[in-house]
Amino acid sequence: MSIPPLLTGMLPVNQQIFRLLRQDIVTARIPPGVLLSEKEISSRFAVSRQPVREAFIKLAEAGLVQILPQRGTLVVRISVSQVAEGSFIRQAVECAVARRLAAQISPGQLLTLEHNLQQQQLAAQNGQADVFLQLDDAFHQLLAHFAACTLAWQTIESIKATMDRVRFLSLDAVSPPELLIEQHAQIVTALQARDADASEVAMAAHLQEIGRSVLEVARHNQDWFIN
Incomplete structure (x- = not known):
């Protein structure tokens, strides 16, 4: 065949x-x-x-x-309640990953994250939404990998498809790539300082973006959503 x-x-x-x-x-x-x-x-x-x-x-x-x-x-159609539930689980898992990583991240791992951020910026500048979302995923996957929490990322990946639909629809105006990149940079800065509390706060602020954006996106795309 x-x-x-x-x-x-x-x-x-x-x-x-x-x-x-x-x-x-x-x-x-x-x-x-x-x-x-x-x-x-x-x-x-x-x-x-x-x-x-x-x-x-x-x-x-x-x-x-x-x-x-x-x-x-x-x-x-996209379920608002399913997005909210998935976001709650993802935030609980990834905030714990950020705290764990803050205590053990290496200079080489920080460089890898910074390189990923540079690639995100290029994708955003070139209007490559698909590429940006892939790099966004890669950023979070790297965090889990560096924290020796590969199973955590596999768990998140299995539940985030509905959230990803909202992420794509929100990129134009509600949650533009530039905002998300800045949030990613704040996570990296906190990790670089080895500040577990700041890393968790930065991660939580970033992941709460989906909860804000889903309501705004749903208002503009009512035919695409259900409660």
């Missing part, structure tokens, strides 16, 4: 399809209300229906779609 350029041999096909469809939904290329077809997606990626079906199940677990027997797989 030939695999189109979008797919590689690096990961199982179902995982790759899941990630690509997740990205399309998060970045609004596939809006709420669209019915995804196993047949159409399998044709798009030149694969059998089985890995597509498995990808749909993972998308449903991430809260992005609802599988409707005999009808298709529906891209669901």
